[in-house]
Amino acid sequence: MQIVLIGAGNIGRALTRDILDSEKEARILAVDFDDKALAATAALDPSGRVTTRKAAAESTGEIEQLMRGKDVVVNCTYGARCMEILDAAIATKTPYIDVHGTLLMEERFSRSDAAKAAGVTALIGMGVSPGLTNMLGAWGARKFKGEVTIECEYATFRPINPSEGLLETALRQFRNGVQAPIFENGKVSYLPPFSGAQKTRFRGVDEEVELVYTPHSEPQTIPRFVKNAKRVTVRGAYQSSIMNLLKSLHAFGLMDPARRVTVDGKQVDFQPLLREALNGDGSPKPAGVVTNYVMRVRVTGEEGVVEISLGHPKGWDPLPQGRMTALPTAYAVRLVAKKEFVNHGVVGAELFSDAQVDGCLAHLHARGLWVDQTRKI
Numbered sequence: 001m002q003i004v005l006i007g008a009g010n011i012g013r014a015l016t017r018d019i020l021d022s023e024k025e026a027r028i029l030a031v032d033f034d035d036k037a038l039a040a041t042a043a044l045d046p047s048g049r050v051t052t053r054k055a056a057a058e059s060t061g062e063i064e065q066l067m068r069g070k071d072v073v074v075n076c077t078y079g080a081r082c083m084e085i086l087d088a089a090i091a092t093k094t095p096y097i098d099v100h101g102t103l104l105m106e107e108r109f110s111r112s113d114a115a116k117a118a119g120v121t122a123l124i125g126m127g128v129s130p131g132l133t134n135m136l137g138a139w140g141a142r143k144f145k146g147e148v149t150i151e152c153e154y155a156t157f158r159p160i161n162p163s164e165g166l167l168e169t170a171l172r173q174f175r176n177g178v179q180a181p182i183f184e185n186g187k188v189s190y191l192p193p194f195s196g197a198q199k200t201r202f203r204g205v206d207e208e209v210e211l212v213y214t215p216h217s218e219p220q221t222i223p224r225f226v227k228n229a230k231r232v233t234v235r236g237a238y239q240s241s242i243m244n245l246l247k248s249l250h251a252f253g254l255m256d257p258a259r260r261v262t263v264d265g266k267q268v269d270f271q272p273l274l275r276e277a278l279n280g281d282g283s284p285k286p287a288g289v290v291t292n293y294v295m296r297v298r299v300t301g302e303e304g305v306v307e308i309s310l311g312h313p314k315g316w317d318p319l320p321q322g323r324m325t326a327l328p329t330a331y332a333v334r335l336v337a338k339k340e341f342v343n344h345g346v347v348g349a350e351l352f353s354d355a356q357v358d359g360c361l362a363h364l365h366a367r368g369l370w371v372d373q374t375r376k377i
Contacts, residue, residue, distance in 0.1 A: 001026040001337045004067045004094075006057060006085055007076035008032040008041040010163055010319055011099060011127075014326035015076065018367070019333060020045050031055050031066060057081035064088045071337035072097060074329065078165055079103040083111075086122060086346075090114050095336045096122040099329055101130045101217040102181075109224075112346035122346045126332050127325035129154050129234065130217050131349050132310075132360070133297050135328070137218065138226045138350035139357045140299030140306040143377060147230035147301065152218050154236040154295040155202055155209045156321050159284035160245070166321070167278060170238065171271075173214055174246045176256035180213035183223050183232040193250055198235060202294040203372065204311045210243070211235035225350035228301075241286055249274075293320040304377035308361075312369050324369070331363045 001023055005012050008030045019026050030041040030052045038052040055062050057077050063085060067073045075085045075098035082100050086108055089096035096115075100108075108124050115122045125131055129152060137150040161167045172178065179190035196213040216234040223229045237243055249255050259270040278285060294311035317323045332349070335341035335356065343351050352360070365371050 001334075002070045003028045003333060003337065004031065004070045004073040005029065005041075005076060006031045006063070006073065007078070008034070008037040008052075009076065009165055010322035011326050011329075012074075012076035013037075013041050013044065014317075014323040015074065015330045015333070016041055016050060017044050018327055018330040020049060022330075023334060027051075029053060029066060029070070031063070033057075057085055060084050060088055064092050067094045068092045070094055072333055074333055075099070076326075076329075078168070083107055086111055086124075089122065090118050090120050093118050093120055095120060097126055097329065097332055097336060098124050099127040099131070099325060101125055101127075102215055102220070105217050105220060109346050116345040119344055121336055121341065121343050123332060123336060123341070123343075123349065124346055125217055125221060125348055126329040128293075128321070128328060129236070129295055130221065131325070132328045133216075133218050133234070133295065134222055134225075135349040135352050135357055135360065136297040136308050137222050137229075137232070137299060138352075139354060140297065140308070141226045141228055141301075142354065143299070143306050143375075144228065144301035144303055146303075147228050148226075149231040149300045150218075150222060150226070150229055150233075151298045151300070152216070152232075152234040152295070153200065153211055153298070154234075154293070155205060155211070155238075156236070157205075157239045157289060157292040158319070158321065159286060159289050160238075160242050161279050161282075161285050162319055164275075164279070166319075167275060170242065170246065171255060171275070171278075174250055174255065176250060176253055176259075178215050180215045180234070181217075181219040182213060183219040183229065185230065188220055194247060196233070196235060202296065202311065203309060203370070204294055204313075205292060207240075209237055210240075211237045212243075221348050222350060225348055239289070290314065291318060291320055293324055295324075305374070306377065307374040309372045310361075310364060310369050316368055327364055327367055327369075328360055331360045 079100040133152040214236040219232040296309040
């Protein structure tokens with residue numbers, strides 16, 4: 001099994017570790033522009049099953065050369081260059097997987113005909129949300145004869161700045177001007193940040209959590225593949241201290257991408273200053289957070305309700321969101337590389353079969369996650 005990993009950050013390294021643990025014949029070529037990230041990835045297997053190459057995602061000619069003849073390429077970058085990497089996969093006829101949500105989503109789907117013509121399976125939006133949520137939403141919808149409502153919910157407790165990528169994720173979700181999609185009765189509507197507040201409880205979380213609509217891609221992608229989806233929503237939240245900070249920054253317009261301020265007599269963009277202030281010396285902000293990530297997918301139809309929740313025990317991983325994104329993606333990598341999941345075109349995790357969904361849940365449980373299923377049909 002020959003795998004090209006583009007993006008050797010937290011998610012990429014967690015994915016590498018999982019594949020190395022379960023696939024003794026796997027060989028992984030890790031590609032990144034950061035020497036430290038590459039060194040950390042190579043250190044996961046001193047026997048040499050991991051090789052590295054320093055390259056930038058926009059170096060398309062080099063990227064194409066690296067993925068030629070490989071079983072699958074996995075894009076775990078921040079996503080800004082996902083079109084270039086997807087196009088390279090199609091050009092080299094290499095199966096492709098990425099972990100990106102709303103960013104350039106329509107643009108990626110626009111490559112579906114080209115991927116079909118090339119005989120390429122291009123699985124986009126893997127991970128936990130999106131990814132596992134899409135898989136479980138479609139799995140649940142198949143239990144019903146009529147129309148269904150699919151509700152995806154999650155809560156993540158962590159410092160705001162465990163990495164540059166995760167800091168950017170928190171800021172991008174609630175940036176001024178960003179809107180959260182919901183799907184209802186055949187069309188997508190967009191609501192402002194912090195809309196749809198709803199309090200709930202999760203297993204493994206002591207306090208009640210207030211969830212809000214978040215700008216995830218499920219309301220735009222699930223209806224493409226789940227024809228009986230009548231309504232699709234995503235609600236999520238960080239812990240209250242971070243949510244209060246984000247609400248205040250938004251209310252004062254401090255996350256407006258066009259915001260400029262005067263520093264030493266010069267007009268400069270404020271967003272880099274905000275990121276620098278929140279990153280600071282790199283120490284966790286706030287300090288002492290007991291990290292946690294829990295998620296739930298609820299599918300409701302006339303016959304009843306199907307619900308699946310999952311999470312992890314305390315201390316399972318210092319950055320559980322990254323590892324939980326990596327695990328279902330690693331499961332998908334194995335299926336695609338072994339040609340057990342073949343759907344030519346640009347497709348979503350909704351196309352996993354019931355047996356493959358069951359296999360993914362078993363895979364997650366074997367990695368230490370708890371999985372709860374409730375059926376009232």
